[in-house]
Amino acid sequence: MADLLAAVWRDARRAVDAGGELLRQRAADCTLVALCEAARSAADPAWAATARALAGGGPGPCAVPGTDGTGDVAAVAANGFLIHAGLADDAYRVAHHPGLTVVPAALAALADPLLPAVAFGYELSCRLADLLLPQASQRGWRITSVLAPVVAAGLIARVRGGDEHGLAAARLATGVMGGPVHPVDSEGDWRLQPALAAAAGVLAARAAATHRPRPGGLEAEGGPLAQFAGARPATVTADPRPRLPEVAFKRHGVAMYGQAVYDAVARLPAPAGPVDRMVVTVPEFAARYGGWSRDAATCGEAGDSVASVARLARDALAAAHPGTAPPPVEVRADDAVGPLGARVTVRTAGGETHAAAGSGDTRHWGPDDIARHCRTRTGVDVAPLASALRARPPAAPAAVLAAWQDLAATVRAVRTPDPDPEMRG
Numbered sequence: 184m185a186d187l188l189a190a191v192w193r194d195a196r197r198a199v200d201a202g203g204e205l206l207r208q209r210a211a212d213c214t215l216v217a218l219c220e221a222a223r224s225a226a227d228p229a230w231a232a233t234a235r236a237l238a239g240g241g242p243g244p245c246a247v248p249g250t251d252g253t254g255d256v257a258a259v260a261a262n263g264f265l266i267h268a269g270l271a272d273d274a275y276r277v278a279h280h281p282g283l284t285v286v287p288a289a290l291a292a293l294a295d296p297l298l299p300a301v302a303f304g305y306e307l308s309c310r311l312a313d314l315l316l317p318q319a320s321q322r323g324w325r326i327t328s329v330l331a332p333v334v335a336a337g338l339i340a341r342v343r344g345g346d347e348h349g350l351a352a353a354r355l356a357t358g359v360m361g362g363p364v365h366p367v368d369s370e371g372d373w374r375l376q377p378a379l380a381a382a383a384g385v386l387a388a389r390a391a392a393t394h395r396p397r398p399g400g401l402e403a404e405g406g407p408l409a410q411f412a413g414a415r416p417a418t419v420t421a422d423p424r425p426r427l428p429e430v431a432f433k434r435h436g437v438a439m440y441g442q443a444v445y446d447a448v449a450r451l452p453a454p455a456g457p458v459d460r461m462v463v464t465v466p467e468f469a470a471r472y473g474g475w476s477r478d479a480a481t482c483g484e485a486g487d488s489v490a491s492v493a494r495l496a497r498d499a500l501a502a503a504h505p506g507t508a509p510p511p512v513e514v515r516a517d518d519a520v521g522p523l524g525a526r527v528t529v530r531t532a533g534g535e536t537h538a539a540a541g542s543g544d545t546r547h548w549g550p551d552d553i554a555r556h557c558r559t560r561t562g563v564d565v566a567p568l569a570s571a572l573r574a575r576p577p578a579a580p581a582a583v584l585a586a587w588q589d590l591a592a593t594v595r596a597v598r599t600p601d602p603d604p605e606m607r608g
Contacts, residue, residue, distance in 0.1 A: 186398040187314065187408070188357070190419040192337070192350050195306035198425045199299060209427040210302040211572040212553045213273055216432055217286040219557040219565060220272050221265035222591035225249050226598040230268045230374075237261040237378070245291045246584045248591035255291040256385045259335055262287035263378030270374075270489065271560065273430050274439035276316050277468060277522065280327045281308040281334070281430065284381045288335040290584070291385065292342035296577040302427060304338040307353075309426035314419070317468055318412035320364070328362020328377040329411055335384030340391050352384075352391035357400045359383045360407045364472075367490040431523065432545045432556060440469030441495040442543025443525035448499040450539035457532045458510040463496045464526040470516035496527065563593045 199206060224230045225248035235250060238261040242251035245258030248265065252258075266272050266283040273282045285304030294300035311330050319326050336356035341349025362380055367373045402408045435445045444463060472490050488494065493512035500507055510529070520526050520540070528538040548556070550573070557565045571578045571586040 187419055188333075188354055188401045189350060189398060190421075191310045191314070192307065192346070192353070194419070194422055195303055195310055196346065197423055198306045199302045201423060202302065202425050202427070206302045206425055206427050207298050208550060208573070209430070210298040210305065211569075212548070212550060213282050213305060213427070213430060214286050214289075214298070214301050214572055215553055215557055215565065215569055216273055217266045217282040218568060218587050219561050219590070220267075220269055221262055222248055222587065222594045223561050223598070224265040224268040225591050226595045227268070230265065233268075233375070234261040234265050237264060244293070246588060248588065249595070255339065256382050258291045259284075259287045259385050260378045260382035262290065263331075263381045264375055267377060268374045269436045270438070271433045271436040273432050275309045275426065275430050276312055277439045277466075278316060278320050278326050278472065279309070279312040279330070280377070281305050281312075283327065283377055284308065284331045284334045284384075285338065287381065288338045288384070289342070290580075292339040293580055294342045295580050297580055297583060298572070298577065300338065300342050303341065304334060305427045305430065306425065307337060308334045309429065310422075313426075314408065315412045320468070320472060322411065322413065323364045324411050325362040325364050325367070325373075325376065328380045329360050329407075331362075331377050331380035332356040332359045332384035332387060335381040336387035336391070337384075339385060340388040343388070344392075348391060351395050352388040354396040354398065354400055355391050355394060356384045356387035357407050358396075359387065360411070364490075367488050373489065429546060431543070432548055432553070433543075434545070434556070437495045437498070438469075438472070438490060439523070439543060440465055440472070440492070440525070441499070442545075443520075443523055443541040444492065444496050444527060445499040445502070445541070446543060447525050447527040447539045447541025448496070449503045450541060451503070451527065451529060451537050453504055454507060454529060454531050454537070455533060455535060457508055458500070458529050459532045460530040461496060461500065461510045461512045462515060462528040463492055463512060464515040464517050464520055464528075465492055466518050466520060466522055466524070467516040468522075469525075470514050500529075561590070561594050562598055563590065565590060 231249050238247045238250045238253040239257045241253040243253040247261045263283045272280050289300040333353045333356045337349045337353030340352030492514045496512050497509040523544040525541045530536045568586040568590050571583045
């Protein structure tokens, strides 16, 4: 039987070895976004309280904003939660959020240098996502939570003990893969779910010191591949193409597919009078996400889920045109809009119709774009942290952590949390 995990691991390592400065810079971009999101979330009293609860009593060697430090398991959980809390962390293939696992794991492992470890974590995480998407989401699983234990275990163990130890830890963590999609319908469980899954991976990294699972568990009969993705080819074709450049970033604290909806709505003229109908066209994956048992045209109307296309369309309209009453929303599925695109049409009570297309594709962003984005998200100067991450020769991890803690303290001093918890992010 083929060892799929070993094949993915090999390709991730080769991609990082061949990626050079391009991957290093992209790893710095992704790390900056993740750390700024964590700092922003830590300025919110409710989210900071959750992070402190996850971090425990401390102190410890691993940094968490607003604490005196803690151990590796608690740090991965707390920082993963903070990165994801505002729903503005990065995304790969729309549904996967690799940064909330990779960046906390690399920091908890005290990786030195940091960026090669981050780059490997992203390559591993995204390549595993390629094995499971879109089938895992179609079967009702949140891909980030499914993969978090394996990625956290493999990355931390690799930093501490090399490739053989890392691969053993990743194999061991396949036994705790999971994460149903239903928490996106709740008030806040979705924020915690992948962080808790990543923490399980840290324990697997520890256990790998004395336990060596057999190869082939990922694709074994009845194993994770069958559970999460159904019948898939039990081979991986060698693919040196790096995945890090395919990671996208969010302008708004909503699902990745919502970025294009917000962009389209912002392009519409201000409605002259009440809007009595709104039609939102998104890719089929987006239309169905979180509601796979329903028709694509209606699943976006279901409940008040953060995954609801209808909900985020109404929120986008309210943000772009305050005072506009929320209209009925029809969600349509059409892959012709592109994987990160959307089209929005509104009809006013007076009979006017306006339409606009939007895009959420930010994969082209460079370091300057990322820095401006992080400045907007945090409300403070992020240059010291960006400089520490991009320093050549690489800055010591302690310098990066110090710059991050300084940034978090500054954000806490100047930022006022949104009064409505449903609008946070």
